[in-house]
Amino acid sequence: MTTWQGWQHFATTPPLTPPQQGDTPRSTEERLAYHSAFVTVRTPAINTLATQVRTLMLLGRHQQTTARPSLIVTGPAAAGKTTALLEVGRTCHLAHTRKHPAPPGRTHQQIPVAYLLVPPGATAKTLATEFARYLGIPVTTRMTQTQITEAVCHTYTAAGVRLVLIDEIHRLNPRTTTGAEAADLLKDLTERIRATFVYTGIDVASTTLFAGVRGAQLAGRASLITCGPLPARHGNTRPFTDLITDMENALDLTQHTPGALPRHAAYLHQRTAGRIGSLSRLIRQAAITAICDGTERITKKTLDAMQLDHLAEEASRPRTRQPARTA
Numbered sequence: 001m002t003t004w005q006g007w008q009h010f011a012t013t014p015p016l017t018p019p020q021q022g023d024t025p026r027s028t029e030e031r032l033a034y035h036s037a038f039v040t041v042r043t044p045a046i047n048t049l050a051t052q053v054r055t056l057m058l059l060g061r062h063q064q065t066t067a068r069p070s071l072i073v074t075g076p077a078a079a080g081k082t083t084a085l086l087e088v089g090r091t092c093h094l095a096h097t098r099k100h101p102a103p104p105g106r107t108h109q110q111i112p113v114a115y116l117l118v119p120p121g122a123t124a125k126t127l128a129t130e131f132a133r134y135l136g137i138p139v140t141t142r143m144t145q146t147q148i149t150e151a152v153c154h155t156y157t158a159a160g161v162r163l164v165l166i167d168e169i170h171r172l173n174p175r176t177t178t179g180a181e182a183a184d185l186l187k188d189l190t191e192r193i194r195a196t197f198v199y200t201g202i203d204v205a206s207t208t209l210f211a212g213v214r215g216a217q218l219a220g221r222a223s224l225i226t227c228g229p230l231p232a233r234h235g236n237t238r239p240f241t242d243l244i245t246d247m248e249n250a251l252d253l254t255q256h257t258p259g260a261l262p263r264h265a266a267y268l269h270q271r272t273a274g275r276i277g278s279l280s281r282l283i284r285q286a287a288i289t290a291i292c293d294g295t296e297r298i299t300k301k302t303l304d305a306m307q308l309d310h311l312a313e314e315a316s317r318p319r320t321r322q323p324a325r326t327a
Helices: 004-012 028-037 044-060 081-099 124-134 145-159 177-192 212-221 239-249 262-272 276-292 300-305 310-316
Strands: 070-075 113-117 163-167 196-202 222-226
Touching: 004 081, 004 113, 028 276, 044 070, 044 081, 044 196, 044 222, 070 081, 081 113, 081 163, 081 196, 113 124, 124 145, 124 177, 145 177, 177 196, 177 212, 212 222, 239 262, 239 276, 262 276, 262 300, 276 300
Parallel strands: 070 196, 070 222, 113 163, 163 196
Antiparallel strands: none
């Protein structure tokens, strides 16, 4: 999705939908593919991010002299940050193209959204090249960073890019010479491209991203949204149980009993530490296993047999008390 063609395919491909009563039953291969991709469940993080992005885009729409306000989505791994970012980006893309269809005689629509990753060990030139690659801007080894940046700013403005999504921002280290130059490039682009910038990264507040003068500039322009594990209970609500219910309702299993998974909410929360990514993986793995072994339902025994990501397995492992030291 880090090219315009890839992003457009993602944004315009109809999202998967759960099976509906009266639908023709899917084949085994279709159901395996469905649980591999699965649906995107609307989470509190997606709702919060969508509201904030819409507000910031309106806030910066007519701003001319300085960089527009931006947004940083932070949190631990497997907390659903990238999923939320992509879902909001898709919504923005579809809303813009519906409101601004391509005029008669024009073969290309405007390009409202750009999505790219910060490359490992990013320098200003490699980061500028990622911006260029997204829109297919020709870049040669003989081009300087300034030349690439000029081409990027001109093309992004001409294409009408309104939202720039930058993932893996924690890879940027302004304390190094190359990292500082890359941070300066981002600042330059936010001032020259008439778009709202949204970044995501792992535990950004604890990294060096906000360190020093450059970090202070970013912190002074960017709002921070924390996308953390879902709590088992929040006031009178049970957001984690609600998420489990939504995922269960999306399953395509012939023998699964509705309500079976929410009954294991406490176990699932302990097993995944409330991480959305880990929960999704666990349920999808269990569903695929249930199809392959013919049971067609998910039970506690099925869930126990699943091997999760190392982060979730470590978090759910019971901690043994260390023996007291003796003098």
